[in-house]
Amino acid sequence: MQIIKQYIEDNKQRLLDELFDLLRFPSVSADPKYKDDVLKTADYTAAKLQEAGADNVEVCQTAGYPIVYGEKIIDASKPTVLVYGHYDVQPPDPLELWKTPPFEPTVRDGKIYARGACDDKGQFYMHVKAFELMMQTNTLPCNIKFMIEGEEEVGSNNLGLFVKANKERLKADVVLISDTSMLSMETPSLETGLRGLSYLEVEVVGPNRDLHSGVYGGAVANPATILAKMIASLHDENNHIAIPGFYDDVVELTDDERNALNAAPYNEEEYKKDLDIAEVWGEKGYSTLERTGTRPTLEVNGIWGGYIGEGAKTVLPSKANAKISMRLVPNQSSDKITQLFTDHFNHIAPPYVKVKVTPHHGGEPVVTPTNSVAYQAAQKAITEAFGVEPIPTRGGGSIPIVALFEAELGIKTVLMGFGLDSDALHSPNEKYDIFNYYKGIETIPLFYKHYAELSNS
Ligand code: BES
Ligand code: MN
Ligand code: MN
Numbered sequence: 001m002q003i004i005k006q007y008i009e010d011n012k013q014r015l016l017d018e019l020f021d022l023l024r025f026p027s028v029s030a031d032p033k034y035k036d037d038v039l040k041t042a043d044y045t046a047a048k049l050q051e052a053g054a055d056n057v058e059v060c061q062t063a064g065y066p067i068v069y070g071e072k073i074i075d076a077s078k079p080t081v082l083v084y085g086h087y088d089v090q091p092p093d094p095l096e097l098w099k100t101p102p103f104e105p106t107v108r109d110g111k112i113y114a115r116g117a118c119d120d121k122g123q124f125y126m127h128v129k130a131f132e133l134m135m136q137t138n139t140l141p142c143n144i145k146f147m148i149e150g151e152e153e154v155g156s157n158n159l160g161l162f163v164k165a166n167k168e169r170l171k172a173d174v175v176l177i178s179d180t181s182m183l184s185m186e187t188p189s190l191e192t193g194l195r196g197l198s199y200l201e202v203e204v205v206g207p208n209r210d211l212h213s214g215v216y217g218g219a220v221a222n223p224a225t226i227l228a229k230m231i232a233s234l235h236d237e238n239n240h241i242a243i244p245g246f247y248d249d250v251v252e253l254t255d256d257e258r259n260a261l262n263a264a265p266y267n268e269e270e271y272k273k274d275l276d277i278a279e280v281w282g283e284k285g286y287s288t289l290e291r292t293g294t295r296p297t298l299e300v301n302g303i304w305g306g307y308i309g310e311g312a313k314t315v316l317p318s319k320a321n322a323k324i325s326m327r328l329v330p331n332q333s334s335d336k337i338t339q340l341f342t343d344h345f346n347h348i349a350p351p352y353v354k355v356k357v358t359p360h361h362g363g364e365p366v367v368t369p370t371n372s373v374a375y376q377a378a379q380k381a382i383t384e385a386f387g388v389e390p391i392p393t394r395g396g397g398s399i400p401i402v403a404l405f406e407a408e409l410g411i412k413t414v415l416m417g418f419g420l421d422s423d424a425l426h427s428p429n430e431k432y433d434i435f436n437y438y439k440g441i442e443t444i445p446l447f448y449k450h451y452a453e454l455s456n457s
Contacts, residue, residue: 001384004445007133008438015129015441016434018048022087022121023105023114029065029088029154038150041087042066045128045148052128053135054146062158065150069169072135073143079455080143081448082172082411083131084401085124085179086152089116090426097428110434117432118423123178124148126418126437130444139445141452145172149401152179155199155361156401163401163408173455174374175405176447178440180395180417185435187265188386190378191395191415193293194402196328196365198337199301202345203321203356204230210306211316220316221352224305227320230348230355234298238284241298241326243344249331253294261294262287264391274422293394296337297327323360327396334362363400366413373454374414380454381446382416385439397425416447 008015027041028034042059045068050057054070065088073080092102092115100106105114112122127146134140147170149159163170180191206223207216236242253261266289272280282291291297305320307313326337342357349355369375370392382390395415402413418440424430 001446003137003139004133004442007137008441012438015438018129019112019122019125019437020105020114022048022125023112023116024103026092026103027088027116027150028091029151030091038065038088042068042150045087046070048125048128049131049146049148052132054131054144060162062151062162064158067150067159067162068148069146071143071145072131072140074140075143078142079174079451080145080172081451082145082147082170082175082405083124083127084175084177084405084413085127085146085148086120086150087124087148088150088153089119089121090153092428094428099429102428102430107434111431112434112437113429113431115430117430118419119425119430120152120179122432122437123418123440126178126440127176127444130441133441134445134448139449141448142455143172144448145170152399152401155363156404157361159401160404160408163404167409170409172409172411174372174451175402175411175413176374177399177402177413177415178417178444179399179419180397180415181419181421181423182417183264183391183393184420185386185433185439186388187391188382188388189264189391189393190375190382191368191417192370192375192392193330193367193394194365194415195293195296195396195398196332196334196403197361197363197398197400198326198328198334198341199323199360199362200325200338200341201321201323201358201360202227203319203358204305204349205319205354205356206352207316207318210318213314213316217316221350222316223353224317224320226350226353227303227305227322230345231300231303231322231324233348239282240284241296243298243340245340246296246337249333249336250296251330253290258290260392261289261394264289264393289393292396294329296329296332299325299327301325327398328365330365330367332365334364338362361400363398364403364407365398366402366406368402368413368415372412372414374412374451377447377451377454378414378416380450381443384446385443414447416443418443 049070306317
């Protein structure tokens with residue numbers, strides 16, 4: 001413990017400066033205009049892995065953005081940890097809401113403000129630096145493999161192929177990921193599940209061209225109105241999702257599981273205050289923690305149609321569109337839900353319009369074990385670093401690759417995230433506390449220590 005703290009203390013400024021350099025790359029995977037920057041970020045990540053002491057570092061080409069790989073095999077008879085993270089980030093839009101530029105990391109009140117500060121550059125880089133620390137202090141007790149991808153925020157479409165084609169190279173005993181949240185620094189937690197995802201786009205088409213809303217309005221169905229009605233009908237009066245069969249495969253939690261989940265500290269007044277909302281909303285019969293962690297949801301992520309420029313234009317739009325995501329829980333299947341949605345949406349379309357549903361990407365839900373050696377090692381590491389035992393929680397977000405690691409490689413994951421839900425992931429002014437960054441670099445070597453010890457006994 002002392003060695004770890006001393007190393008961090010001795011290298012404090014450099015550890016931060018390097019993260020800042022990483023954050024300066026606008027590695028937005030969703031927007032092709034950032035292509036060169038995304039590629040440069042992969043190169044930077046590879047160079048840093050190499051510097052930290054990794055062998056066989058490679059920027060592995062895919063049909064999309066490359067996957068950065070590196071490893072340190074100290075002894076084939078020792079356990080191997082596969083670290084996964086992503087160097088790509090979400091688009092920074094809307095830009096005007098950022099207090100300081102998204103790709104010029106700025107410290108305010110002890111927090112680093114930048115796109116990717118928490119999701120996931122700040123978090124995966126802790127692993128690179130913790131690895132460097134273990135190499136420099138001669139304390140790496142296990143084998144380690146890094147796989148840092150550049151398409152997580154757009155659905156990891158090429159990662160599945162890479163994993164299938166590299167089963168031998170990726171062989172490991174556990175996957176370790178820091179890309180989730182903790183309850184708070186005072187009440188550290190470990191996520192033990194992630195929701196799945198079905199993401200799709202819908203289009204409602206009416207007349208064959210935009211029309212004068214005075215000349216035709218009232219006589220021709222307005223696709224924007226129809227789309228709004230169709231979307232509104234997807235939740236019933238209890239905010240259950242009204243797609244037939246949607247809940248068929250959902251595993252209900254036992255009373256014990258529900259009680260354990262609801263025992264986590266959560267203050268509804270603070271929650272509402274933080275978001276400036278008068279009331280929370282959601283499926284009847286479930287608490288906020290259950291709604292975000294253990295229940296499936298359906299959300300409109302974007303909706304448009306007609307004239308949205310300056311001033312007014314009297315127009316009856318020819319079509320209207322929406323992007324819709326559904327978060328899934330065990331044992332729902334992404335493909336099945338996408339099909340149910342598509343069938344239902346076509347079914348409820350009135351005869352005045354044509355509808356089209358286009359699936360984007362998906363991912364399966366996962367629950368991670370809490371009785372494994374690796375989970376216990378994470379528990380011990382956090383307890384040692386934070387002085388309190390972590391609480392198990394269920395995360396609301398999705399990391400599709402976790403289910404894939406299990407299916408393809410047969411490896412379970414430990415989700416040891418150090419972010420906070422209030423870190424504004426995907427929002428303007430994303431941040432990551434400098435304290436969390438150092439705390440992560442301190443906790444990770446403790447994980448390796450305990451994992452090696454527990455694996456041996
Ligand atoms: N790191 C997040 C997922 C996350 C955030 C999990 C907070 C738990 C707590 C990840 O980068 C992410 O944003 N995933 C996407 C899914 C992807 C397919 C675009 C998501 O959850 O929307
Ligand atoms: Mn992430
Ligand atoms: Mn993300």
